[in-house]
Amino acid sequence: MSTVVFVHGFLGGSRQWRAQVEAFSGFKVVTLDLPGFGDNAQLPALDSIAEYAVWALDVLSARGIEQFGLLGHSMGGMIVQEMVKRAPERIEQLVLYGTGATGILPGRFETIDTSKRRAKVDGPGATARRIAATWFLDREHAEAYEECAEIAEQCSLGAIQTGLQAMQGWSGFKNLEAIKSRTLVIWGDHDRTYPWCQTEQLWQSIKGANLSVIPGCAHAVHLEKPVLFNNTLLDFFAS
Numbered sequence: 001m002s003t004v005v006f007v008h009g010f011l012g013g014s015r016q017w018r019a020q021v022e023a024f025s026g027f028k029v030v031t032l033d034l035p036g037f038g039d040n041a042q043l044p045a046l047d048s049i050a051e052y053a054v055w056a057l058d059v060l061s062a063r064g065i066e067q068f069g070l071l072g073h074s075m076g077g078m079i080v081q082e083m084v085k086r087a088p089e090r091i092e093q094l095v096l097y098g099t100g101a102t103g104i105l106p107g108r109f110e111t112i113d114t115s116k117r118r119a120k121v122d123g124p125g126a127t128a129r130r131i132a133a134t135w136f137l138d139r140e141h142a143e144a145y146e147e148c149a150e151i152a153e154q155c156s157l158g159a160i161q162t163g164l165q166a167m168q169g170w171s172g173f174k175n176l177e178a179i180k181s182r183t184l185v186i187w188g189d190h191d192r193t194y195p196w197c198q199t200e201q202l203w204q205s206i207k208g209a210n211l212s213v214i215p216g217c218a219h220a221v222h223l224e225k226p227v228l229f230n231n232t233l234l235d236f237f238a239s
Contacts, residue, residue: 004028005070007073007080008073008074009074009075009076013038014038017029023233037155049082053086071094077100078100080094081172085175093182096184101202104168119160134219183208184232185202188213188219189215189217192218
């Protein structure tokens, strides 16, 4: 049975992937919780995207998972690019979803420095709920918003600041042309975090990459249009 690994993004967690776990019944599905986030919120957050990549590869090795398909969302998309850089022979297929190759996030709904300042003033809970709302086209009124906000609220102020700093200090642009894994890029056409220029850069720079643009979605396509998202993934991983 083929294995597919899902890596969540900033303020995310493994519980966000429940609809994908159900849809991928023919695969072995692994959903990670990064240190400082989700069900691992009690662990210290790591200082860099590279450290998260090493942590994820080590966790998978400890579970005896050496070959796998890999999906990364948002900050998780940065992490999986680093995983491919370090262990290209282990990743059979790669999905870069709602992400980019530039950690400063040009075109984001607000700059990372602004998010850092506001987090100090507003506190982690309010920050988590405010940022989670930007992931949905309908913001706080989206059906899946509340559960996402509750997952995000598990993060401490330290994890929020460390995660933002890890993204801000990262760039994967120079590594894109070296990616040899079969790649699919997925983007919601109203994403407030990663504009089209970041998506286009991935699609055009990775040789043979496929592109799927999901209409009427923001940053959380897998929760806004799960059936379309899942069918797109299943077609990619099964082919």
